[in-house]
Amino acid sequence: MPLMFGIKSLTAAAAFAAVVAAGTFRTVEQAPFETVSIQLKSGKSIEAGREEITHAFWMECVADGACEHQPKSTPPAGSYPVTDVNALDIAHFITWLHEKSGADWRLPTREEAQKFSDLLPKDDSRKLFTDPRMDWATNYFTRKSYARAVKPSASFGSVSNGLNDIGGNVWEWTSTCVSGDTGGYMCPAYFVNGEHEAEIPTFLRDAASGGCAAGVPPTNLGFRLVRTISG
């Protein structure tokens, strides 16, 4: 039995814009962006943003004084994903959103995010090496990468559950720390999901400045939010 996916279109973008403009947020039940509900194999179901959090939405948080970090580039008017944000910046955003809406939006876990990209077309030629001793090198990306310029939301199309831009040129932070339980210490790096999985240091906002010793780095760093519906 394949995973079950239902799509519920909760809000129209225009309606959301009106709500934000009026300075009120939706209640716990209503999402502040378009979402897709996804039932996972475990029986758990989550509601995930259909698209990545936009630059415009991020700037609302900045305007409120809750997000200190202002991304270095400003996209044209319209719906563009926010990029140039690190895991700590995102924590501020999530706190702000919680205070505004009362809802428990969060980053997806590594496992949840992997479910998103499992739906991408499979390309086994991407595995460079099969020897387990070569695991460190096997995800090196030899296919053509996307150009870096951030494109309007939904430019990279949708996967079968209705999520847009999975595997596009914005890589998405997850909530899973690469070192597992840090025993109260700050997590040094998180898994980031994109064309392949990467481990990105917590403080990094831009992993792709021009070179990378270990492989081709994520093109841009952004995120989408999810919340648990049940399970």
Added chain:
Amino acid sequence: MAMNKDLMKLGRREFLFAASAIGAIAAAATTATAEEAVNPDEMKKVAAVDISTLPRIKQKLVAPPFAPEHEQVATTGAKIVEVEMTIQEKHVEIDADGTKTWVFAYEGTVPGPLIVCHEGDYVELTLKNPATNLLEHNIDFHSSTGALGGGALTKVLPGEQCVLRWKATKPGVFVYHCAPGDVMIPYHVVQGMNGAVMVLPRDGLKDAAGKPYTYDKVVYIGEQDFYVPKDEKGAYKTYEGAADNMADALEVMRGLIPTHVVFNGKAGALTGDSALKAKVGEKVLFIHAQANRDSRPHLIGGHGDLVWEAGSFNDKPDTNLETWFIRGGSAGAMAYEFRQPGIYAYVNHNLIEAVLLGATAHVVVEGEWDDDLMTQVAKPAPISG
């Protein structure tokens, strides 16, 4: 004056051409009479080398990081290697952000193509500057002797072409670059107008013990520093025409801090889907040219087995280096036999330049992992005890 003697070997036109190019010093030399420069005896000396009997081959130049087809050990006597390069002024992307700059590119590539010959050969270059270009260009071969490396004899305006023949007397790897005069010299060089020549000893390369050394392939890397002007908001500026950026670019250049340091014309030109490829057991000769600025290549995960750091193949190569130095305005060569599969990064080991400015290439190497050389004894796990 020693310079007079050298200049006298040139014909009158070339003499004057060279004189104007070297400015004040040469201006003094011109007082040593132009008559001497056309002295028939001197002319005979120049003409005494009859090369009409030498075989000619046409070398088909290829885009970097590749080398043209060539013999490592010469199987014939001296020959004339004919090459042709057309100069292209073009607007190109130099990073993944889509930053664009104008480049002046020999044969359309940054760096210009690698030319390969043997010691004692003659290289005969036809240089074409199409009428569609805007600027005068020329070429100074560090591997050649006289007339400012040929620069004084190769000034071609848009719509012109010229032919220069020079004798390869020094074996090694050498830079060539455009040097049209004054500020145009650094300006053209940092617009990508440079490349390299490899002059092999007739009997091929020798290792540090003097034994013949044969490589399996050549990787040709041209490192380029770009100085792209920014607007008041800090965004890179773009310019409509080939030389529109000049005033702004000269200001950035004067600060000596490049905005980009890249291999083969663009950050990422040799990574990802364009990464270099090799196999375990393969011996690769890396040629690294930097026409303007010092660099310090390093192969992450490997070594420089044999390194001709300053480029001369008459010198014994250094062995087993971790990092080697490329003087600005020179090319060097390094040979390495890959011993482990995986990903290697070939970088300028000023790591700021490698990672933030773009000077990184990757090599994807196939083969069997050697546990003797390296083993992961314990995977990262929580500290115990």
